[in-house]
Amino acid sequence: MTNGSASTPDRDGVAAPPTLAEVARAAGVSIATASRVLNNSTRVSPEAYQRVCDAASRLGYRRHRAAWGRAQTPVRAVAAVIHAAHRLVFTEPFFARFIGAVEMELAQHDMPLLVTNVSGTLAETVGRYLRAGSVAGVIVVSDHGPLPLSGSLASLGLPVTVVGRPLHPYQVPYVDADNRGGARAAVEYLLGRGRRAIAHLAAPPDTGPGADRRAGYTDAVRAAGLTDLPIAYGDWSQASAAHAMQRLLDQRPQLDAVFAASDVMAAGAVRYLRRVGRRIPDDVAVVGFDDHALATQVRPALTTVRQPIEQIGAVAVRSLLAAAAGELTPEQAATVLPTELILRDSA
């Protein structure tokens, strides 16, 4: 039932597979037109498109048929293990951007990316699966909590690269943005604009980015001699940030600025501040982190710290492939990429 192939009984290569010319003839179009349809490369008339599709289906045409059927050099794949709640993967734009960048970099090596989302019970099963040798290496994203995955995977002998500074003592290569420096620059900018009651809407402190952005905030306010400033935690979501913003205002009704640990959380803070009638940035300045497309869609547009997510993805792939080849340089083992403060309207 699963192997049925209505029009290619020659599946084992005994008879010749249908050629592009045969598809074109059956569809009553030129070879050039059939090729355009099958490569999705240029526009053709809907009628010709449909005729070519029908003919290709009917004849069982497959592009580079040999490549599908025959054993060749084994294909190596890379796994991305996302250690985060399922919901977060689809709502925090970091993941879409990062995965897209990793896919693009791996495509240059003709390697597929397999993404798996682990948030608890399956961690050991995933570890055992990956260890069985089915992938060339593993990129671990959003690792966190009391039992981070990256240490366990690395100690199994798998090539591993972590995105974000690991909080555990296992020595694992990692790629990170300068979260601490970026956060410090954001808060120093607020200080330079005369803000003093600067709160921090923080990300979970059991993640590298959460811990480091908080540390950068603390660096800057301490250097300015400010104490007793409020910090509240969100879980990276807009809803959690709106609640945290409410707690911050309860603690410090006269606060004049908020540094949020992500753009999504900054958007949640903006939403809450507007609802309670605070003007942004006049009453409360808001700075985010990431520089997602979202930052320009929020009103007012977010001043934020840009981290080079696409570059992080590309560098993570290069680091991982170097590690898999036993050629990891000390520089690649701990790469920290610079961030940049982007000024818009919210601060």
Next chain:
Amino acid sequence: MTNGSASTPDRDGVAAPPTLAEVARAAGVSIATASRVLNNSTRVSPEAYQRVCDAASRLGYRRHRAAWGRAQTPVRAVAAVIHAAHRLVFTEPFFARFIGAVEMELAQHDMPLLVTNVSGTLAETVGRYLRAGSVAGVIVVSDHGPLPLSGSLASLGLPVTVVGRPLHPYQVPYVDADNRGGARAAVEYLLGRGRRAIAHLAAPPDTGPGADRRAGYTDAVRAAGLTDLPIAYGDWSQASAAHAMQRLLDQRPQLDAVFAASDVMAAGAVRYLRRVGRRIPDDVAVVGFDDHALATQVRPALTTVRQPIEQIGAVAVRSLLAAAAGELTPEQAATVLPTELILRDSA
């Protein structure tokens, strides 16, 4: 460098790994508290949480350490191959809901899900990788176009289940919603409310759901004796739907209803209709398809056709595992689940 393990030099099992009791002692908490932290099961004080995390990291504790390190029954995984543009996977809520459902069903079998997103050049590489025996089977989602993946993968001998009716002649098991019946019911509802100039904002016709929802629309308007009604195509995105809505109004300025092939596209139509001053539903009634959370967030809330996405995911897993075990029943080879019209404010 990748295998470093600062605190477990006993990686080969020569010395005993740290126990839960040792972690608890090092953290100065009870075994019960340490266990709660390490299982993320109940709330503990932030201080105790941090102390346990620190102790676990310092000692190199890993839960069920033996399970990670030793060969056991080989772990089998399932792959979900999403044949769609990267952007679509993260903006059309179908994918998040479907993947979540498949993950949950597979977790009951202790099997991980590996998701790979194929949109062109890597298709053959992915096919070769999967064929090498690294997965128990493949669920193909959003298959489309002149060279669908599911036929090729099935003809390689891999257990395959397709989500959505395949448009190609290969016999591959599939799970689908009753797209045609659901679409027909939506349009019949509009007809019953006295609407006559009913346009269709269609999904790509080279996908099963796109073709079948259009067919259901055509069934209903033909049965009512209506002809020359406009159809415009979107690519599942909000932006494409807004443009298609504009074309529909150009063709038929007095249209009084739109049946959109997805909630996301319905939201794009609503946005455009409001921008040009049409009242919904008074001037133009709008019906979507899916019943995503989005349907209740749009203003006015969308009348839509609910398809049971979570159930589709669960059934796809069961069908695939049955096929992999050689136990697929004829009923499982072609499952079509019912849809339901949900009445809200937009029509």
